[in-house]
Amino acid sequence: MEKQFSNKEVVDMVHKANAKAHDYHSEMHDRNVPYIHRPSTRAYYWQLLKDACNNSGKDFKNASVLEVGCGTGTFTDLVLLNGASKFYGIDLSPKMINVARLKTKDSRAVYEVAALEFFADKHKNEFDIIFSASFLHHLVDIEQGVQLIKSMLKPGGVYVGLHEPTTSRRFTVIERVDNDLQYLFGYSGSIYTPLHTRIKNLLKNVVISISMRVKALNFLLDGYIKTKKYIKHKLGISGSLTGEDIQTESRVNYVDYQLNNEFSLIKKIGSFGKVVPYCYLGFVELMKISKPLNHEMFIMVNKK
Numbered sequence: 001m002e003k004q005f006s007n008k009e010v011v012d013m014v015h016k017a018n019a020k021a022h023d024y025h026s027e028m029h030d031r032n033v034p035y036i037h038r039p040s041t042r043a044y045y046w047q048l049l050k051d052a053c054n055n056s057g058k059d060f061k062n063a064s065v066l067e068v069g070c071g072t073g074t075f076t077d078l079v080l081l082n083g084a085s086k087f088y089g090i091d092l093s094p095k096m097i098n099v100a101r102l103k104t105k106d107s108r109a110v111y112e113v114a115a116l117e118f119f120a121d122k123h124k125n126e127f128d129i130i131f132s133a134s135f136l137h138h139l140v141d142i143e144q145g146v147q148l149i150k151s152m153l154k155p156g157g158v159y160v161g162l163h164e165p166t167t168s169r170r171f172t173v174i175e176r177v178d179n180d181l182q183y184l185f186g187y188s189g190s191i192y193t194p195l196h197t198r199i200k201n202l203l204k205n206v207v208i209s210i211s212m213r214v215k216a217l218n219f220l221l222d223g224y225i226k227t228k229k230y231i232k233h234k235l236g237i238s239g240s241l242t243g244e245d246i247q248t249e250s251r252v253n254y255v256d257y258q259l260n261n262e263f264s265l266i267k268k269i270g271s272f273g274k275v276v277p278y279c280y281l282g283f284v285e286l287m288k289i290s291k292p293l294n295h296e297m298f299i300m301v302n303k304k
């Protein structure tokens with residue numbers, strides 16, 4: 001019979017899996033996420049966030065701000081530069097929080113390894129602005145999560161949940177080109193790096209990666225031949241090893257947003273606030289050619 005989980009057990013499991021997965025990603029996170037490492041993309045997302053707050057009557061100046069699921073503290077410097085009086089960043093992953101702490105040396109910024117579900121109770125009516133990026137889909141109970149976030153907002157406070165993918169949409173040609181460009185140039189500098197330098201870097205990487213592969217192949221072949229010889233001469237046997245002899249590391253069970261496989265902001269929490277579609281591209285320059293509405297942000301004002 002399938003095991004029945006109580007809600008608390010599922011939440012614990014998802015928290016553990018999330019912390020583990022994001023601990024693993026912490027070192028490469030900033031290199032992988034275009035809105036962190038590409039200045040133009042970062043500026044675009046910051047503008048989206050700022051506009052969403054301003055249009056809902058909140059400014060970062062003198063505001064107390066919380067980011068839930070802050071990861072490596074993507075926007076902390078900009079929040080502080082825009083005059084926030086206090087910035088809290090919470091995340092489940094200790095390694096993400098470590099990276100965030102290393103990046104921010106401002107005493108107004110406080111980071112804590114904490115889950116939204118447990119942090120909220122101790123911080124009622126405390127924040128003017130709460131935001132998150134690429135976070136809501138990690139929650140076991142998104143409705144409850146949004147209610148917890150609301151409970152931490154002061155009256156008139158604003159929550160903006162950025163960067164949530166819309167469901168059931170096919171990629172446009174521009175989005176696919178954007179994806180490929182990410183692979184080609186995403187990790188080798190910003191758009192401000194001249195094209196010829198980016199192409200030179202790309203070629204250099206290709207040459208390096210081909211020569212690495214040749215070396216690795218050589219190494220493996222060498223090892224294989226030596227092992228074969230060893231088995232044949234020292235152990236006096238020949239023939240291949242059977243499947244049972246091969247040890248494989250057991251795979252980690254990754255419990256996460258699979259629990260919410262049909263994730264839709266409108267369906268789940270649309271009644272709590274506004275769901276605004278916008279364009280998500282790594283190379284925002286491509287927006288000049290096409291404006292796909294492939295992502296959504298969620299905006300909620302605590303009217304009480």
Ligand SMILES: C[S@@+](CC[C@H](N)C(=O)[O-])C[C@H]1O[C@@H](n2cnc3c(N)ncnc32)[C@H](O)[C@@H]1O
Binds near residue numbers: 022074
């Ligand atoms: C996809 S990452 C995004 C990180 C960062 N906001 C960014 O945009 O670069 C989502 C983050 O949310 C954190 N997280 C997931 N569930 C959480 C929860 N219940 N409470 C606090 N943090 C959580 C994860 O550990 C992870 O670092």
